[in-house]
Amino acid sequence: MRDTKESRLLLVLLVAIAFALITVDIRGGRNSPVDGARHAAAAVFGPVENGLSSAVDPVGNAVSAVRDSGSRHDRLAALEKESAALKAKLGSDDRNRSRLKQLDKLLKVAGEGQYGIKGAQVIAIGSAQGFSWTITIDAGANDGIQRDMTVLNGDGLVGRVTTVGPSTSTVLLANDPDFTVGTRMEGNDELGFASGQGDRPLRVELLNGKAEVKKGDRLVTFGSQADKPFVPGVPVGVVSRVDPSGGGLTRTLYVTPYVGFTKLDIVGVVVQAPKKDPRDTVLPARPKPVPTPTVTVTVTPSADAPATEEQQ
Numbered sequence: 001m002r003d004t005k006e007s008r009l010l011l012v013l014l015v016a017i018a019f020a021l022i023t024v025d026i027r028g029g030r031n032s033p034v035d036g037a038r039h040a041a042a043a044v045f046g047p048v049e050n051g052l053s054s055a056v057d058p059v060g061n062a063v064s065a066v067r068d069s070g071s072r073h074d075r076l077a078a079l080e081k082e083s084a085a086l087k088a089k090l091g092s093d094d095r096n097r098s099r100l101k102q103l104d105k106l107l108k109v110a111g112e113g114q115y116g117i118k119g120a121q122v123i124a125i126g127s128a129q130g131f132s133w134t135i136t137i138d139a140g141a142n143d144g145i146q147r148d149m150t151v152l153n154g155d156g157l158v159g160r161v162t163t164v165g166p167s168t169s170t171v172l173l174a175n176d177p178d179f180t181v182g183t184r185m186e187g188n189d190e191l192g193f194a195s196g197q198g199d200r201p202l203r204v205e206l207l208n209g210k211a212e213v214k215k216g217d218r219l220v221t222f223g224s225q226a227d228k229p230f231v232p233g234v235p236v237g238v239v240s241r242v243d244p245s246g247g248g249l250t251r252t253l254y255v256t257p258y259v260g261f262t263k264l265d266i267v268g269v270v271v272q273a274p275k276k277d278p279r280d281t282v283l284p285a286r287p288k289p290v291p292t293p294t295v296t297v298t299v300t301p302s303a304d305a306p307a308t309e310e311q312q
Helices: 005-031 035-056 058-067 072-113
Strands: 116-127 130-137 150-152 157-164 169-173 180-185 191-197 200-206 218-221 235-242 251-257 266-272
Touching: 072 116, 072 266, 130 157, 130 266, 200 235
Parallel strands: none
Antiparallel strands: 116 130, 116 266, 130 169, 150 157, 150 266, 157 169, 180 191, 180 218, 191 200, 200 251, 218 235, 235 251
């Protein structure tokens, strides 16, 4: 339409009519004379708006795909796709819950032992220099990490820091054959040295060859001079086997570590040692013994059983 005097007058007239209809509609309420026209417009444009909404709303689009599929096969495919997405989300949530649980246990251990820790995440396993049992964590010199610091998690002793970079560090795990830590037994305070044996239990040499030790006894770290590389009181493991005493100067026992070295994720580096030895306070609570059920069997002779000599 050309911009003429007539076209301008027509535009003004249309705007005036529009304002008049709006005023009548507002004043009329439910009895508005344009109510029928409104319903007719909704019937025409409603499906179009709904389609546009589904197009821009991913959730609505997914629901529409399930609801309005043209065939049973399409509906099943849409449902399977949504199920896979939900499972993936649930897996992520499970992992987050697992990490939160690990962090809670770590903070509990740090609180009970009064250890000042720097939390870190395991980002790699193994070593570029060989086949030793090591991990790489995402904390380094920039985070206050130094060589020969104790590393633990919510279960107990993980290892010690051996190499420090600006933002990462290498940790030698307690089950590595080159790893040795001083230990102290719960209760009787017997001292020894624990060495790693890879995927086998730790080997502990007690300094007292006549020490009274039994399966189930527990050990913690003894601590090092100036608390490096080990702070005292960190749970090490539980005695699983004791070699017979041969009258030697030392006694050998085997200890199952508290830490699962093949499933490490959240760890803590002890950047500040406790002011006093926590002794055995960091050890987990002992499991309560499960009572063994007693079964009593009573034999009732049947009426058809043959009589004994006393009954005859």
